[in-house]
Amino acid sequence: MPLNRREFNLSALTLMAAVLSKISPAYASAQVSPAFKALNRLTFGAPPEAVAEFEQFGFEVWLDRELAKPASNDDLKRRLSAATLLIEYEADRDDQKHSWPARKDVIPYQYLGASGESLLPLIDFETLGMSYEERIRPAREVQAASLIRAVHADAQLREVMTQFWHDHFSVNSMRDEHTAAYFVLYDRMMRVQALGNFRQLLGEVTRSPSMLYYLNNEASRASPANENFARELLELHTLGAENYANDQTTSWADVPGAKEGLAEFYIDQDVYEAARALTGWSFGDGREVAAGDNAPLSGAFHYIDRWHDPYQKRILGVEFRANAGPMEDGEKLLDMLARHPGTARFVCGKICRRLLSDEPPTSLADKAVQVWSENFDSPDQIAKVVRAVALSPEFADAPPQKLKRPFEFMASFYRAVGAEVSSPPLDFIWTLSQAGWNQHECRPPTGHLDVAEHWANTNLVSGFASIALNALEDSNGAAKLALASATPKDVKSAADGVRFWAARLHGSPPPDDAAGFTAAQLAGDADAALPDDPGEREVLLRGIVAAAALSPQFLFR
Amino acid sequence: MADPILVVIFLRGGADGLSLISPSGDKDYAAARPSGLRVARKGENVGYVLKNANADADFRFHPRAKGLSELYDSDELAVVHAAGLIDATRSHFDAEDRMERAAPGQGTSAGGWLGRWMNAVRPEGILPALAIGAAAPDSLRGAQGVAVAEEINALRAAAGHGYSTAIRALLARQLGGDAILGAPVKRLLSLSDAIEARVALDENGNMRAYQPSVDYPKDNPLSGSLKTVAQTIKLGLGLRVSTVDFGNWDTHVDQAGQFADQVNILSSALLAFWRDLENHRDNVSVVVMSEFGRRLKSNESGGTDHGHGNAMMMLGPKVKGGRMYGAWPGLANGDLDEGADLAITTDYRSVLAEMMAGHMGFAQTGTLFPAFTGSALRYLS
Numbered sequence: 001m002p003l004n005r006r007e008f009n010l011s012a013l014t015l016m017a018a019v020l021s022k023i024s025p026a027y028a029s030a031q032v033s034p035a036f037k038a039l040n041r042l043t044f045g046a047p048p049e050a051v052a053e054f055e056q057f058g059f060e061v062w063l064d065r066e067l068a069k070p071a072s073n074d075d076l077k078r079r080l081s082a083a084t085l086l087i088e089y090e091a092d093r094d095d096q097k098h099s100w101p102a103r104k105d106v107i108p109y110q111y112l113g114a115s116g117e118s119l120l121p122l123i124d125f126e127t128l129g130m131s132y133e134e135r136i137r138p139a140r141e142v143q144a145a146s147l148i149r150a151v152h153a154d155a156q157l158r159e160v161m162t163q164f165w166h167d168h169f170s171v172n173s174m175r176d177e178h179t180a181a182y183f184v185l186y187d188r189m190m191r192v193q194a195l196g197n198f199r200q201l202l203g204e205v206t207r208s209p210s211m212l213y214y215l216n217n218e219a220s221r222a223s224p225a226n227e228n229f230a231r232e233l234l235e236l237h238t239l240g241a242e243n244y245a246n247d248q249t250t251s252w253a254d255v256p257g258a259k260e261g262l263a264e265f266y267i268d269q270d271v272y273e274a275a276r277a278l279t280g281w282s283f284g285d286g287r288e289v290a291a292g293d294n295a296p297l298s299g300a301f302h303y304i305d306r307w308h309d310p311y312q313k314r315i316l317g318v319e320f321r322a323n324a325g326p327m328e329d330g331e332k333l334l335d336m337l338a339r340h341p342g343t344a345r346f347v348c349g350k351i352c353r354r355l356l357s358d359e360p361p362t363s364l365a366d367k368a369v370q371v372w373s374e375n376f377d378s379p380d381q382i383a384k385v386v387r388a389v390a391l392s393p394e395f396a397d398a399p400p401q402k403l404k405r406p407f408e409f410m411a412s413f414y415r416a417v418g419a420e421v422s423s424p425p426l427d428f429i430w431t432l433s434q435a436g437w438n439q440h441e442c443r444p445p446t447g448h449l450d451v452a453e454h455w456a457n458t459n460l461v462s463g464f465a466s467i468a469l470n471a472l473e474d475s476n477g478a479a480k481l482a483l484a485s486a487t488p489k490d491v492k493s494a495a496d497g498v499r500f501w502a503a504r505l506h507g508s509p510p511p512d513d514a515a516g517f518t519a520a521q522l523a524g525d526a527d528a529a530l531p532d533d534p535g536e537r538e539v540l541l542r543g544i545v546a547a548a549a550l551s552p553q554f555l556f557r
Numbered sequence: 558m559a560d561p562i563l564v565v566i567f568l569r570g571g572a573d574g575l576s577l578i579s580p581s582g583d584k585d586y587a588a589a590r591p592s593g594l595r596v597a598r599k600g601e602n603v604g605y606v607l608k609n610a611n612a613d614a615d616f617r618f619h620p621r622a623k624g625l626s627e628l629y630d631s632d633e634l635a636v637v638h639a640a641g642l643i644d645a646t647r648s649h650f651d652a653e654d655r656m657e658r659a660a661p662g663q664g665t666s667a668g669g670w671l672g673r674w675m676n677a678v679r680p681e682g683i684l685p686a687l688a689i690g691a692a693a694p695d696s697l698r699g700a701q702g703v704a705v706a707e708e709i710n711a712l713r714a715a716a717g718h719g720y721s722t723a724i725r726a727l728l729a730r731q732l733g734g735d736a737i738l739g740a741p742v743k744r745l746l747s748l749s750d751a752i753e754a755r756v757a758l759d760e761n762g763n764m765r766a767y768q769p770s771v772d773y774p775k776d777n778p779l780s781g782s783l784k785t786v787a788q789t790i791k792l793g794l795g796l797r798v799s800t801v802d803f804g805n806w807d808t809h810v811d812q813a814g815q816f817a818d819q820v821n822i823l824s825s826a827l828l829a830f831w832r833d834l835e836n837h838r839d840n841v842s843v844v845v846m847s848e849f850g851r852r853l854k855s856n857e858s859g860g861t862d863h864g865h866g867n868a869m870m871m872l873g874p875k876v877k878g879g880r881m882y883g884a885w886p887g888l889a890n891g892d893l894d895e896g897a898d899l900a901i902t903t904d905y906r907s908v909l910a911e912m913m914a915g916h917m918g919f920a921q922t923g924t925l926f927p928a929f930t931g932s933a934l935r936y937l938s
Binding site: 222244458550 | 569570644645646647648649650651688691692693698703704705706707711712713714715718719720722723724726727728730731732735737738740741742744745748804805807809810811852854855856857858859860862863895
């Protein structure tokens with residue numbers, strides 16, 4: 001039987017009514033230093049050494065150094081080559097009567113530098129029998145490495161933008177063995193291109209085996225073409241749903257701009273035609289193209305001309321002549337989309353939303369679009385846009401208002417406390433999924449959404465509490481850190497610990513009444529001392545750190 | 558009598574209604590698809606015939622839809638075909654958005670159709686709305702009091718942790734007044750207390766596993782979701798609406814095997830859920846829907862692309878089951894939407910509006926579906 005209104009109030013809201021009245025206005029409006037603001041938005045969080053580096057160089061120099069950092073350095077290489085990950089499966093057999101023994105080993109990553117050709121055995125189902133876990137192993141390594149990179153990579157801004165593009169050009173690596181095996185190439189490409197040129201990135205994405213498989217373009221041939229990739233190319237990757245005008249007309253000539261040379265919006269007919277333009281953009285996995293004719297075993301993008309629909313097309317009002325040369329239709333399509341004003345608005349708007357706020361000021365988006373459009377052909381087009389956004393007055397003026405998403409929350413937590421994430425077991429992927437984040441396994445091709453309206457729910461709060469409380473537990477295994485050794489010796493009381501760790505995590509130590517409240521909740525008494533027993537001391541400090549992480553100052557950036 | 562409850566199962570990705578409930582005797586259907594993408598009328602893998610069909614097209618459930626067929630034959634399940642969103646969109650996300658917000662031209666501030674119901678009715682229970690999944694769907698937008706979880710245990714903050722009491726107090730103090738997180742924090746904390754007041758916990762503070770009254774199919778991703786709904790209903794937490802997302806219906810390539818698996822998951826889990834509800838079936842209705850159907854003519858990679866009209870299914874105490882509703886438009890070229898897809902003869906809102914009025918007892922359906930003036934199918938008694 002449901003609780004009635006009175007019982008509901010008494011049972012659940014009593015506590016809240018008591019504590020809500022005590023919220024300190026000073027606690028809620030503490031000033032945020034430029035270092036914390038910039039580091040929280042442009043990196044995976046602000047440990048003391050990053051704050052010091054930022055303050056040493058100043059924002060602009062720091063930013064240019066970040067933008068210039070390569071995708072990897074010796075420290076990251078050393079970390080990734082030292083990392084290990086469990087592989088475990090039962091003995092089994094497949095439909096071709098191949099069988100394999102059980103396995104349980106903790107082994108180093110082996111695929112992060114793999115070539116496309118060397119991955120082919122993982123998608124060979126005819127001659128090679130092996131466990132599913134072996135076939136998807138490359139994606140598992142990327143997933144595990146993503147936490148090491150987010151926490152420890154020197155090129156933090158590049159890592160943030162890599163994650164941004166993973167969401168923008170989202171591939172569910174676990175869709176099947178093909179997307180999983182080739183996901184290492186996708187992730188590597190994304191990191192290299194993350195601050196580069198959008199047209200270049202778009203081409204790499206379109207030809208990447210994981211994307212070819214995820215949205216089925218590898219199977220698209222005349223005729224009818226498979227529309228899956230072409231539709232998401234227009235809707236999610238370039239023009240965006242905001243430029244989809246299918247409810248206005250079914251005739252290309254009626255779309256504004258179409259008869260003048262370039263349609264402002266797209267309709268279903270453009271999707272159909274774009275799909276035709278991309279027929280034959282496939283994959284070199286030895287597949288049968290026609291009787292007696294096979295694609296090469298290259299493990300790379302492969303264009304199959306005889307699968308291509310060669311006849312004339314009209315996309316966004318632009319005529320594509322019949323019988324163009326190999327891949328010309330597709331390249332022309334990507335050129336058009338990358339330079340389209342609608343793409344500039346859509347993608348720049350997303351970059352602003354990611355780096356600043358759910359509803360970025362129009363003036364900022366306009367600025368980003370201008371830089372984007374002036375640099376269509378620059379090799380560092382994206383870096384220039386990011387730079388313009390980061391150095392804008394809008395960026396400096398905006399208060400922290402962007403809710404962290406679960407992966408950012410976890411990574412920034414580990415960074416802020418100074419944890420060593422060396423060989424994270426995949427349990428952290430499951431933990432994130434409980435909060436609604438599926439790292440490299442987002443089901444719909446939209447990627448994870450980027451507005452608080454989507455995230456601010458009970459599932460997220462419950463997940464954040466669980467991450468904050470358990471991230472440093474031995475049973476979690478992702479990170480190593482003795483909080484006691486990271487806490488200064490002169491921190492004697494629980495309340496001092498609360499102040500120290502709050503300052504460490506978000507730069508704003510709470511006022512005495514708030515620190516006392518936290519100490520009382522965790523240690524039983526506002527004036528409690530830190531316990532002498534090392535075990536008890538560590539448990540209390542974990543509670544203190546969790547409390548600091550579950551504050552608005554840490555959750556909003 | 559207990560308050561009525563509505564469960565909306567959304568098949569994300571655009572389920573192929575022409576394979577789920579198939580006009581297997583239609584010659585245009587046979588001509589448009591290879592045999593693997595059709596439901597067979599004879600041979601080994603024949604579909605289950607629907608009685609009381611609304612057209613002479615030998616309608617059949619997919620051969621893996623045994624559970625659905627059983628519910629239909631027992632006059633519990635009703636079917637409406639050629640239903641959907643009349644707007645011209647073949648984008649998943651645009652279609653879902655339009656369908657679930659259901660307030661054309663009103664912008665996002667209008668929320669979703671279930672959100673508007675919540676705001677109009679303000680149900681008093683502790684858990685009036687439960688979204689199964691990682692986030693609430695657009696249909697629940699705009700409402701306070703929506704809980705989002707895969708399982709009930711996730712609605713207990715810091716469950717089983719030594720600091721759970723302390724962390725709850727700290728969440729309330731630090732975030733209870735936050736403009737963005739305040740509402741979900743308060744909801745989570747009140748749910749934590751309410752759930753713990755009425756379920757048995759083991760010595761580690763964990764909830765005991767739910768004991769359904771029937772066996773649900775194993776290795777079935779929908780089973781877990783529907784078990785959570787059944788458990789919530791039985792716990793008496795005041796549930797009124799629940800949304801269940803079930804994805805993976807976007808079958809552009811190699812549809813035959815994948816679609817069969819999906820249908821089996823849906824059919825077997827829904828049957829188990831319905832039987833598990835026992836006497837709660839007197840209060841619970843279910844609607845199964847998807848953002849659009851799929852193209853009549855298959856593509857060259859063994860799949861089907863985004864289409865238009867689709868089937869919807871309804872269960873509930875007032876549902877006059879074992880019948881097909883709506884008009885069948887046919888599949889000849891001139892009968893199709895844009896010459897390509899199953900046309901829509903029933904606006905999906907007419908199905909939902911009748912459910913909200915007839916089952917949920919909410920007559921002001923104009924609030925939920927502004928500007929909608931269509932008539933009811935009269936599938937409820």
